[in-house]
Amino acid sequence: MTTQREPGDGRLDPGLTAIMSERRHLINLAYRLLGSLADAEDVVQETYARWYALTPQQQDAIDSPGGWLTTVASRICLDLLGSARARRERYVGEWIPEPLPDRTEWINGRSGGNTVDPADRVTLDESINMAFLVVLEAMTPAERVAFILHDVFRYSFADIAEIVGRTPAACRQLASSARRRIRAPQVPATPAVQRTDLVRDFKQAWEAKDIDALIGLLDPDVTTIADGGGLASAELRPVEGSEQVARAFVEIAGRTPDLTILERTVNGQPGLVVQQEGVTVTVLAFDVAGDRIKHIWAVRNPEKLRPWT
Structure with a gap:
């Protein structure tokens, strides 16, 4: 050179x-x-x-x-x-x-x-x-x-x-x-519009604390994983099953009624951002299989939310 x-x-x-x-x-x-x-x-x-x-x-x-x-x-x-x-x-x-x-x-x-x-x-x-x-x-x-x-x-x-x-x-x-x-884990890709609609419907059902609506959007074997890193409250183990996951989200909404849930793009895919008093406290990423939500990843570790806060 x-x-x-x-x-x-x-x-x-x-x-x-x-x-x-x-x-x-x-x-x-x-x-x-x-x-x-x-x-x-x-x-x-x-x-x-x-x-x-x-x-x-x-x-x-x-x-x-x-x-x-x-x-x-x-x-x-x-x-x-x-x-x-x-x-x-x-x-x-x-x-x-x-x-x-x-x-x-x-x-x-x-x-x-x-x-x-x-x-x-x-x-x-x-x-x-x-x-x-x-x-x-x-x-x-x-x-x-x-x-x-x-x-x-x-x-x-x-x-x-x-x-x-x-x-x-x-x-x-x-x-x-x-x-x-x-x-190995791949299934036929769900169209982008359908993924967006599913995430939007999830947001609305979560805000309404509608367990039945949430269950209808989730795959029966859905898994939710939360990452608090010891710096924010989060389940230490995955939550599995549509009813268990739906109830977990409704409980969160019940405990913290002042949450604001926003539709955002997360890693290039439809996702949700949860804010409390204007501060981002959780970022949710979703994996959709067919017409149901298969995986939800909830990042709560504040060190991983620098670009969002």
């Missing part, structure tokens, strides 16, 4: 511009690998720290800075995924991936005097919907990295092999195994 460094002339180093242009790609990659925007941002920060720890001569010797950054970020994610099991064992209750709002709903923060908008950097496609991310959680770290890099970001197995430290053939097998996990 050849760069033109002209300190003091007020112009941005073109090499720096090229390096920083990779940031959106790295955020997208790390979020899908880790299921956490906060962790993804930490990974990207660490990746750039390692780049700037290189000497100018070392940087110039790298033919593809973007490829170097992707390799380093992927390896950091692989290490984090390897230690995630131990960290999850210490986590209070169930762990759910961090929900993302639609870019129009993002509430900007500030860092270093500049407006920061990660929603502009995370592409809201099928590979970030909550059901997809939850299935990824069941994969081994190597499966997850091989699958995301190949099937989502279209990296070759030869490139992936360098990242995970295995042969291209082994990486192909990892991605194939991960693909089977993704496909």
Whole structure:
């Protein structure tokens, strides 16, 4: 790589511009690998720290800075995924991936005097919907990295092999195994309009505390999982069955009558945001199978609600 460094002339180093242009790609990659925007941002920060720890001569010797950054970020994610099991064992209750709002709903923060908008950097496609991310959680770290890099970001197995430290053939097998996990629970996709209508009907039945209406919208084997992380009240175990789930939501509405329930896009899918005195306290993501709601994920951990509050 050849760069033109002209300190003091007020112009941005073109090499720096090229390096920083990779940031959106790295955020997208790390979020899908880790299921956490906060962790993804930490990974990207660490990746750039390692780049700037290189000497100018070392940087110039790298033919593809973007490829170097992707390799380093992927390896950091692989290490984090390897230690995630131990960290999850210490986590209070169930762990759910961090929900993302639609870019129009993002509430900007500030860092270093500049407006920061990660929603502009995370592409809201099928590979970030909550059901997809939850299935990824069941994969081994190597499966997850091989699958995301190949099937989502279209990296070759030869490139992936360098990242995970295995042969291209082994990486192909990892991605194939991960693909089977993704496909196993799939049912024919429900049209977007029908998903939106189901979530809207759920909201209205919940607000009306109508148990029968809620039961009619839920799959008999529906599962609800809540994530409070020990920082907000939440069921420590999944609630299963349409009647049990319906009663749980009606009880919540009865205990906290001042809740405001809003229809919002959550990880690219129809979802709900629950506010109390103007503050977001819960984000609900839904998985729809046919004409019923199959899964509900309720994120209440305030550390995972930064973009919403």
